[in-house]
Amino acid sequence: MKLYLSPGACSLSCHIALHEGGIAHEIVKVNLRNHETEDGRDYYTVNPNGSVPALQIDSGDVITQNAAILQYLGDNFAPAILPANGTLARARLYEMLGFIGADYHKAFSPLYNPNATEEAKAAQKEIIARRQAYLESLLADGRPFILGNDFTVADAYLFTVTNWCGRLGISLDAFPHLIAYMERMRSRPSVVAAMKAEGLIA
Numbered sequence: 039m040k041l042y043l044s045p046g047a048c049s050l051s052c053h054i055a056l057h058e059g060g061i062a063h064e065i066v067k068v069n070l071r072n073h074e075t076e077d078g079r080d081y082y083t084v085n086p087n088g089s090v091p092a093l094q095i096d097s098g099d100v101i102t103q104n105a106a107i108l109q110y111l112g113d114n115f116a117p118a119i120l121p122a123n124g125t126l127a128r129a130r131l132y133e134m135l136g137f138i139g140a141d142y143h144k145a146f147s148p149l150y151n152p153n154a155t156e157e158a159k160a161a162q163k164e165i166i167a168r169r170q171a172y173l174e175s176l177l178a179d180g181r182p183f184i185l186g187n188d189f190t191v192a193d194a195y196l197f198t199v200t201n202w203c204g205r206l207g208i209s210l211d212a213f214p215h216l217i218a219y220m221e222r223m224r225s226r227p228s229v230v231a232a233m234k235a236e237g238l239i240a
């Protein structure tokens with residue numbers, strides 16, 4: 039299967055999940071400025087919405103949206119990183135993917151808008167801090183991963199989004215559990231492998 043990604047973008051979450059599950063794959067980099075793939079194709083022919091990630095499976099079908107791809111990978115190839123369907127744990131997973139995707143990830147988007155005013159960016163950073171306070175409150179009970187004792191696809195997504203704080207100058211100092219969580223995640227073999235393959239670390 040083929041994962042379309044942009045280095046360091048939210049597509050890193052699916053890339054981490056592929057490595058976590060030991061799933062054979064290739065990656066295709068997409069230039070998000072002109073929506074062209076590295077092999078010169080118009081990316082809109084792959085994903086009409088133009089966003090990464092997109093996963094092309096062996097049948098040729100293309101799946102988009104982090105939450106859908108992460109669950110497809112877990113359900114079909116890596117059951118250890120996804121609670122079973124129909125359980126409360128699966129509902130909690132879906133709840134967390136919804137929070138990360140709709141509330142947390144999207145709170146960062148205006149910070150990447152070159153036309154956003156400094157005032158608008160400051161207001162956005164307050165929203166991000168509120169989301170991080172919620173994550174901190176979950177991690178404060180000492181759980182190693184965001185949903186408890188086991189790594190799930192939600193960790194791949196949460197790490198990816200929180201990792202943007204460094205280059206955006208957003209301090210995590212108020213959230214020591216979140217800092218420790220990020221350090222744990224950064225040393226995880228699947229995270230290291232995906233980040234290396236994207237050229238984010240040596």
Ligand SMILES: N[C@@H](CCC(=O)N[C@@H](CS)C(=O)NCC(=O)O)C(=O)O
Pocket residue numbers: 047048049070087088089090091102103104105139
């Ligand atoms: N809801 C989408 C959001 C995807 C998204 O925002 N992708 C960003 C990168 S983090 C992107 O591709 N932006 C460029 C564009 O949409 O043209 C998902 O979960 O997959």
